[in-house]
Amino acid sequence: MDAYIACHDCDLIHRIDPLPTKGAAVCIRCGAVLYKHKPNSLDRTLAFAMAGLILFILANSFPFLGLKIGAQFRETNLITGIYELYVQGMQVIAILVLLTTVLVPFTQLMCLFYILLPLKFGRLPKRLPGVLRFLHSLQPWSMMEVFMVGILVSVVKLGKMGKIIPGISLYSFLALIFVLTAMTVSLDAHLIWQKWGEQR
């Protein structure tokens, strides 16, 4: 049944037809996107993942925001914020923030390298289905773009208390959000499943 696909939102069966460049197939009943043509998907996703890893390391190594009140100055990166919450007894929240902004994005990057690097050289990684499924299940928990809005709101909130000094890694954060989004969008899971089905 390789030639057909059922809509994931309403279960209607469609025949899989070749798409024009950058085209998308849409369910005729409920309008869900069934599959998309993603040009050069593997190379693009790998490139974005590499850029993402560099930006991720930068974003987490330097402070992204500083606050100056009178003579006192304090800077923060993600880890110090999470640590502060943990020390205050908010372990649950600290773990939630750690997962959604550090561990999940990082694991996503690692999973993509694990899948895409062997595929790039024409080999199939071991346990591909499990890793791909895991990667897919992580998606709802990666919240970098939400964190960026959090930074903006904090800047406005703190504006009255003192002087806000943008840190070095603020810019890598900004870039990281675009790179991670582009990475997610350019990954063509259907293509990888097809390769797995053919070569096994």
Add this chain to the structure above:
Amino acid sequence: MTHALRTARNVGLTSCHSCHLLCQSAKQPAHMRCPRCGARLHDRKPDSIARTWALVLAAIIFYIPANVLPITIVISLGKAQSDTIMSGVIYFIHSGMWPIALVIFLASVFVPLLKLLILIFLLISVQRKSSWRQQDRTRLYRITEIIGRWSMVDIFVVTILVALVHLGGLATIHAGPGAIFFGAVVVTTIFAAMSFDPRLIWDTEEIIHE
């Protein structure tokens, strides 16, 4: 148009939720695995309605302390001031920063409430086997999937404030107990949206056509 309404279930097939391969439905659905990727197959998400109801009710219970208890506690020159989500919004409206008040209100109050109301509406309409505006109801479901994550904004703001405003006796911000319940609301509503199966909205139509 009859052939256009062929669904996987009607022709004895199951779509793999992981790799989207169409597989033959077996007699014993509990032991089915996808021949291509090995994921466990199920025709519809298991116990979708019961699980979604349970998570929605849990989220409603968490929603109350999340809004009543303080989310931040500011200790400034020996005086402690607790802020709930709404008191933060009201403070920003009074100080004329209504765009930021709107962002916080939308992300922290309106989005979780809207998401819960949509899920309850979908659950009830599915249980009543309604065939009313299925396309729009599917669209509502997609909205709940997308907007839920944005409620995390407040949790992230608290993280940043706690890290930056740490100036000893002058001013210190602590996270309040409301933050834990608020995080619980976000997480349970995300799980609730995941456990709802939008194909249930369309299942009634096939019964009518048969």
